[in-house]
Each structure stands twice: as structure tokens, then as C-alpha cells.
Amino acid sequence: MQHLNILVAQWVAPTIDYHGLAPELVVAGGLCLVLILDLFIDERKKWLLSVISSFTLLAAMIPVVTLALSDTSVRSMIGDRYVVDSFSLVMKGVFLLSGYVVVLLSSSHLEEGEYWRGEYWFLLLSSLLGMLMMTSSRDLVSIFVALELLSIPAYMLAAWRKRDPKSNEAGVKYFMLGVFASAVMLYGMSLLYGVTNSTLLVDIASQITATGGFSSVHALAVVFVIVGFAFKVSAVPFHTWAPDTYEGAPTPVTAFLSVASKAAGFVALVVLIYSAFPLVQSIWQPFIWVLSALTMTVGNVLALRQHNIVRMIAYSSISQGGFVLMPLAVAGMPGAGSSALRAVVLYMIIYAATNLGVFAVILAVSRKTRSGEVTSFGGLFSYAPTLGVLMTIFLASLAGIPPLGGWIAKFAAFQALLQSQSTWGYVLGVVGAVNSVIAFGYYGNVMREIWMRPVPDGDTTPIRTPGSLGLALGITTVATLTFGIFPGIALHFADLAEIAGAVIR
């Protein structure tokens, strides 16, 4: 007790850079507002909550922009444990904007179904807050806290359709495997702390090989931590939760999980690799190489067999995750570090825009067809040409066909691989190239339904798209096309993103 008293007396409140924390503070304020208002407003006025949520996210973009424009390029707080650098700002922008699109996707969906709206927005914003924190966390403890903050609301969102057993299954599966992954990762983190005597990433980086060489404990620690995030990004063989969860969860939640939640996992992975593990690349490089090759191949092959569109997109997003991992497999090699980071960030930006677009179309179409089958897209072009063309654009972008966004993302990933000038890089490049062709098998299948097949039940009443969904479609389409035709724009942001203090260049 006395010991504790001494500690308390010694404790000095850290100086907080409120400008640097502003995006998080805005979102935190917004979510409190939503929670409190939900108690007092009438059921008929619950739509207000979605408006507040979307404005919260847009308002949080303002400090992100002012921070990006401010002269201080890196703001670090709490003893370098929480850092606002260009990487975190770019990723915060990605999370806020994709969060905004998810709100747009959700609002009409929620109004039409019997959902508990107030809590939905609260949980969505909480999860986004966790993601914002993840981008700045440079300490094992804050990474873990951010991870739980973003994951736990997501477990609940996945099970949001209470009366639907599939949704329950989605939530429970996601929760069980998520918690298991957290446990494995926490074990890895404890081992890391044990061997390096610090939780600060930069300290870990310098301590991990300070003894000269590394032992099996080091390897175990690094691998366990990476496995934890491999669950999060649903890398094969840690992907088994994803298809069931994606299929069972409400579709806007699936969009959120497959884009934002996945990106958050990659953010953590990137930060760890670049800030904490640069010197033990011989441990994680082969591991990520195998993860990447497996993820894209298995994801692709399984996607080919799917008949449910959301399940197919689930496997496709697993396989896309393999492409994001691809440049990381060579990130530790001389000369490849910065282009690998650029490729990962670029992939996340473009993938977010495109995949959210896919979900926007799925939502719009399923409002009419009430079906999740791929065949429900039959003849879409004949009665809803705009949606048909947009879906074609998004799918072609996912398949990596120029001049749509996806191609430059894949291109940058290949470039990073070849930049390493290593045999492993070349081999993985060829694996990736073959996979990007296989992927067209299932993307093309949906296109075929849209353009070449008859309407399944002959019902050709046009689809009415609500305004919010239309706006979401507009944003994602413009982003997908612009990034494809003027890749310089997205590349510029990806190139700006640098992790302060990262050792790999």
C-alpha cells in the first residue's frame, strides 16, 4: 500500500496534445451524444442518430486535415506511446471516410428492419474510435486496448439480427475466435515483454536482438503476435470465422468488417513489423510469405465455389488480404521497405473504396430481390443498368483490371515485391499474378449474371435506391474511377504515409 502511495505521489499527468487527439475526441464526444440522445428521443425520430453519426465522422475529418497541414509533422505523446504521424493520419482518414460510407449504407437498412438503432450507432462509433487509436498506438498495451475497443463492439454488431440464428452464429463464431486470437496474441506480447523488458515498440526493436541473435522464445513471441493479427485480417489458415460471420451479419456490418476492421488489423501488423520487429525479419518474413501465398490461393479457390454473393465476397476479401500481405513478405529486405509500406497503404485505400461499393450494390439489389444468391443478379443490366454498370466497375476493380482503382493497388504490391530483387519476391509475384487471374473466375461469374443471364423470376420492376445508398455509391464509384485513371492521387497519400521512428526504409 505504501509502495502504491509512493507511486501515486510520483505520478505526473502526461502533457496531452489536444490537437493531436482531436479526431479521437470528436468521435468519443459523438458516441456519447448518440448514446444519451437515444434514451430521450422518440422512436420516430431515431433517424436523427444516423445523421449525428455521419456528421461526427465528417467533423472528425476536420482535425485530421488540420493536423496534416500543420507544421509539426510528428506529434508524440505519453512517452512516444501514442504518435500522430503521417501514416496514422492517412489511415485515420481512411477509417473515417469508410466509416462514413458504412453509416450511409446502414441508415436505410436499419430503418427498414427491426433493429435497435441507437445502440447500433454507438457500437459502430466505438469500433471506429478503436481503429483511430490503433493507427497511433506505438506500444503493446495501447495496441491491445485499441484492438479490444474495435473488436468487442464488432462482435456485437455481427450478432445484431437477434432473432436470426445465422446472425447469432456469426456473432458467436466471431467472438470465440476473436477472443482466442487475442489470447494467443497477449501471450506473445507477454513473452515479448519478458525478453525485451519493455512494451514500447521502439524499445522492443532495439532490445530484441541486443543480446545478439535470437532464441526460440523470440521467435515464439513474434509469431504469436503476428498470428493474433492474422486472425483479425482473416489470413489463411486463421480465416475460418470470416465466411460464416460475413454471411450471417447484417450486410452493412459485413461491409464494415471486411473493410475497416480488416484494415485495422493490417495497420497493427504494419506498425509492429516496421517499428518493433525490423531486426528479426528472418522470423516474420518467411511466415508472412507463407501466409500471403496461402491466403490468396485458398481464398480464391474457395470463392470459386460459392453461390451466395456475400459469402463469395467474404472469400474474395480473404484473398485480397493475401495481396496486402504480399509486399509485407519482403518488407525487411533492403530497398523494399518503403515501397512495401506504400503498397500496403495504397491497397487499403483502394480496397476500401471498391469493396464498400460492392456492398452498396449488393444492398441496393437485395432490397428488391430479397436474396443472397449470385443468381439473384441475373439480368440486372436489363432492368437496372446503372447498378449493373457500377457493380461491373467495382468487380473489375477488385479483379485488378485497368483503368479501375484495383489495378494500381495490385501493381504497387507487385512493384514492392520485385523491388526486393529476391527470388522469394519473384516467386510470390508469380503466385500473385496467377491468383489475380483465378480471381476473375468468380468476379466474371457475377458479371456474367448481370449482363448475360435472364432475370431469374422475370420480375423487372426497376430498383429504387434510397438517397443515402445513392450517395454511398457515388462516393465509391468516383473514388474507384479516379484512383484508377489518376493513380497519382491515391499514391500520393500512400507515399506520404510514413511511420515515425520506423527502422525499415
Add this chain to the structure above:
Amino acid sequence: MNMLRENNWVLSVGTFLPMLGVVVLMLMPKAQDRAIKLIALVTSIATLAVGVYTAVIFDYGQAGKMQFVAETNWISVIKSSYFIGLDGISLPLYLLSMVITLLVVIYSLDHVPSPGKPKAFFSLLLVLQTGMAGTFIAQDLILFFVFFELVLLPMFFMIGVWGGEQRQYASIKFFLYTMFGSALMLVAFLALFVKTGAESFSIPYLIEHGGSIAKNVQIWIFAGMFVGFAVKVPMFPFHTWLPDAHTQAPTQGSVILAAILLKLGTYGFVRIALPILPVAAREWAPYIGGLAVIGIIYGALGCLAQTDMKRLIAFSSVAHMGFVMLGISTLTSFGINAAIFGMVAHGLITGMLFFIAGSVKERYHTLEISKLGGMLTQVPRLGWIFGFCTMASLGLPGLAGFWGEFPAILSAYNPAAGLNVTVFRVYMVIAALGTVLAAGYLLWLYQRIAFGTPKNNSHTGDGHHEKLQDVNTYELLAWTPLLIGILVLGIMPNLLFSVIDPAVQATLVVFGG
């Protein structure tokens, strides 16, 4: 390589004008059938007008140099730029793509294939045009790749939506094949970029520095490009998508596929693979030549076995592109001149043959050779035009086809220094045999279709002949320029050779003259 930069707006305008048409088309209501066709027609006429203007102000005295060069930042982070230019090799193909698109549009005014949807159909045609023209002027590998890929989706939809019975299978097969090739090609491009110091994707820069890459690395990079281009050509054994795609595609799709799309592959060899990787090209040349002559013989034998007229023409493409590749594989200016001439000639002739196949199908409702016959008595004008094109296709001297085939065979007699002369002479003999087979299958085809008496069951099946319409105005409008082209180039091949030759010489500098 020094470049001429005057008037460098013409290429961008010529390439992207069709996209403007697409935007206008998008804004049109679906029901405005006539207006949609009019916009497509006006756009393609305007595009060709820009193309013709380009050809007029092209400095023929310096056809070996890049002209109308424009270079601006595009993706500076990865050191790729919007870098375009046109020389004597590109000019004929660039112009050909515009001519073919216009003619296809004219033909389509009267023949939008089922299931209609003219708005989407013409939009895709115009997107295709941008992709094709862009590929021929791109001087940056990434730009080239983007244009090269831009043609994929429109063609996929053209086959898949407007095609025949097996259209869905054919369209997916076409797409997967070409995409597989281009994925490996992209990896090869990137490897090339990295191995030349990660400085630039510009083709002239890479030509300057590519030669210094180690030999075994060059061979691997060449392998990646080879797969990409060979699928597109298509060379044996990557050709199997072609008969399906051609047979199932609507007439317009087949024409564009045969006349332009196949040339993207051979053009890629001449523009990119050979000059950037000369050492690897020498190593690969005998194998390319070998596959080329296999393609010639295999294509010809395939033709003899076909029962479907359109599929037969498709297989003849495999054989003809074999001659083109044989010319390229000799690495001599003679051979490559022949190859480029062959590309243009094949574009005119085979494009024409597919037009005719489309019209035959429309009149007889079948392309089964055994059900056709007596075309000369029923529709004499169509019959005679068909005869003219068969003669051109089998390489009759005096028509364009001859100048593609004959010099290509001849060039194999004397391949570039360092290549095994005996091997190429053997190729020469085999290729010459191929021309005999070509004469065989084409004459036999013509005999079965045009001669004899009309088959009673030809279209209605109830025994009495309906009067078939002979060549109509739209067809005549669309075909005449091609027929004139075949004749003029046949009589005055120098018109084309004089443009191509300086550029080919400039390209071959890397091989030491």
C-alpha cells in the same frame, strides 16, 4: 532517339475522342435508337478525321523517329508518365484501328446483333477504339499495359452479351487466357523496371538500358512478356481461346478481334520485347520461329477439319499470324517489315472475311459449310466479294495478303546474324508448305460455299427458295474501303513499306544494324 514534338495534341485527341462519345452516349436515353447510332457514327468519323489529319501531317521523311511526342506527369511516384508518340510502325496500325472501328459502326447501323441494346453496344465499341489506338501510341510500359487491358472488358462483354450459343463459355475463356498472359507480362515489366535501376518505364529509356541486363535475367523477363504477347497473337499453343471467341463473337466483335486485337500482341513483340531485350530475343528467336511454323501448319490443318465457316476463318488467323511471327523471329529488317505488312494485310482481309461470314449467317441462318452452296447464283455480288477475299487471304500476288506472307517466308532464308541458319531454312520450307495448304483450304471453302447449286434446306427447310437479298448499302459502305485497301496495297506495297521501313531500321539498331 530524338523525337519530334510538334502538333503533339493530335494523338491524345485521336485516342480519347471516342471516350467523349461514350460520355455523350451514357447521357442519352435508352430509347433514342437513331440518335445513339448517329452519335456513334459522328464520333467515329471525327476520330478517323483526326487520324487522317495525323497521317497527313506525319513527316514521312523521318518515319523512323517518334513524332507528335507528348510527355506529362501521370504517376510520378512509380516513375511512369503519360508518354505517347507515333512512328512508321505505329502509324499504319493506329490508322487501321480507326478505319475498322468506323466501318464496324457503319455496318452496325443496320446490324445491331441480338439482343439489341445499341447504347451499350456502341459504347463498348468506342471504348475498344480508345484502348486499341492507345496501345499503338503508348511509349511508356505502364501506359501501354493500361491500354492493352482496356480492350479486355469491352470485348468480354461484346462476346458474352451479343455472341452466339456458347457465348458465355467463349467470353470467359477469352478473358482468362488474355488476363493470364497480361498478369505475367506485368510482372515482367516490373522486373524490367527494377533491373534497369528503377528509373523509368519509358520505352526509349528501357531500350537504351535494357541491353545491359544480364543474359539469364533477360531470358526470364522475355519469357514473361512472351506469354503475355503470345496469348494475344495468339501463337500455338496459346491459341485455343481464339476459335471459340471468334466463332461465338458477333460479326463486329470478330472483325475487331481479327483486324486489330490480335495485332496488339505482335506489335508488343516488335515495339517492346525485341528492342528492349535484344540478347534474350536472340536466344528465343529459334523457339518463336518454331512455334510460328507449327502454328502455320496446325492452323492450316485445323482449317481443313472445320465444318463451320467462321471457325475455319478463325483457324486461318492462327496460320496467318504464324507468318507474322515467323517474320518477327528472323530479327531482320526484311522479316519485321514483312510482319508489319502482314499485320495490316491480315487486318484488312480477315476483317473482311468475318464481315462476309456475318452476312452469310444473316442470310442463310447457318454457317455450316455443308448446308451452304451456290452462293454465286443466289447472291452473286456477295459471292464475288467473298472470292476476292479468299484469293487475297491465300496470298495471291497483286493483293495485299501476298506481301505479308511471301517476304516473311523469304526472310527466314537469311535470319539475323547469330541465329542458326539451317533451322530457319527448315522453317522456311515448312512455311512454304503452309501456303500450299492455305490455298487448299481456302479454295476448297470457296468451292463448297460459292459453287454448285443452292441447297434446298439452306434456310427455311421447307424446300422453296426465298429470294435472298444481295449485298446492301450498309454492307457496301462498310466493305468498299477494305476492298480498295486490299487491292491498292497489293499493287503498290511500297506505299506501306516506305513508311514502315525507317521505323523498323531504327528499332533494329539494338541488334547492331
